[in-house]
């Protein structure tokens with residue numbers, strides 16, 4: 230039985246992160262919190278692949294979630310009980326007016342970007358009265374501590390990961406979905422999802438010339454250009470290329486669950502933005518984060534805030550190796566020495582990633598925190 234009706238609004242910027250998070254949240258609210266969700270998206274065409282849908286409006290593979298095309302100026306006919314504005318998106322004035330006109334206005338939440346910075350705790354769930362209308366907006370901040378909104382994590386995720394890791398047939402099926410042969414068993418398995426980055430040249434050269442076999446799967450996207458430049462040939466899904474000790478496997482863009490399974494299959498994951506960054510943490514394996522760049526370099530403050538939390542408990546040289554490689558990658562700098570240190574630390578970093586995952590997974594997940602908060606406002 231449906232408990233509440235939710236409207237989630239999302240504007241697609243230039244990548245998949247905003248819609249990736251909103252889509253994941255919508256599905257989890259429907260499957261775990263009995264919500265009936267409409268996900269309003271301004272640019273359906275550019276995210277159809279991620280949503281796994283073919284029609285312009287409507288049906289999705291997820292019961293309880295309807296994806297709607299949010300056209301400029303359009304206002305949904307019936308109001309929901311809870312309205313979530315994802316990230317930078319602004320709700321239409323007419324919709325806000327309709328909310329305010331209700332005897333009991335919907336709960337209005339603005340979902341903010343994830344940050345490990347300390348100030349987040351003080352801002353999470355702060356109410357902000359609308360300057361003109363009888364409405365209150367609540368700012369919901371995801372985060373890594375108990376005083377924040379937590380991280381998106383579906384029920385049973387870690388258990389599903391462990392089942393997958395024990396299931397050779399499921400793994401073979403996933404490699405096929407990704408359009409590649411399974412990596413050789415002795416190779417270090419790496420997935421590489423990132424923005425364009427000149428640092429990739431020294432990284433790939435180091436692996437090609439290194440003493441250990443490396444298999445690197447590269448999901449279709451912006452990094453393909455940098456990889457193709459280093460290779461001197463275009464990438465093509467299914468067309469693995471060898472250079473010395475490195476096998477480069479261009480991968481198909483798959484749906485979110487299949488991408489998760491890729492992360493679970495690798496020893497090391499390069500991720501970017503917000504959503505894949507969180508998913509890499511649930512893989513419980515070391516990862517390198519290409520943070521979404523901001524003009525005023527605010528992203529580097531966010532990167533360090535995260536690293537300060539993440540390296541806690543690591544031996545000093547391992548912590549230094551983590552910091553060094555994350556900084557080199559985000560600066561587009563030479564990766565040779567950074568990789569030498571990081572590669573040597575991988576066994577202890579692996580145990581650390583597992584422990585970090587367990588620690589974060591012990592906290593309440595974002596959808597539950599959000600559902601709980603709205604319940605207190607609706608009752």
Ligand SMILES: Cc1cn([C@H]2C[C@H](O)[C@@H](COP(=O)(O)OP(=O)(O)O[C@H]3O[C@@H](C)[C@H](O)[C@@H](O)[C@H]3O)O2)c(=O)[nH]c1=O
Nearest residue numbers: 242244245246249448482483484485488502503504505
């Ligand atoms: C590679 C791959 C990714 N994905 C998904 C995982 C994620 O949900 C999504 C990628 O999103 P992110 O990892 O967040 O990276 P991104 O760079 O696409 O998104 C960014 O968008 C900006 C507008 C935001 O401001 C950033 O914070 C950030 O979220 O794509 C698949 O579903 N299949 C795939 O094959």
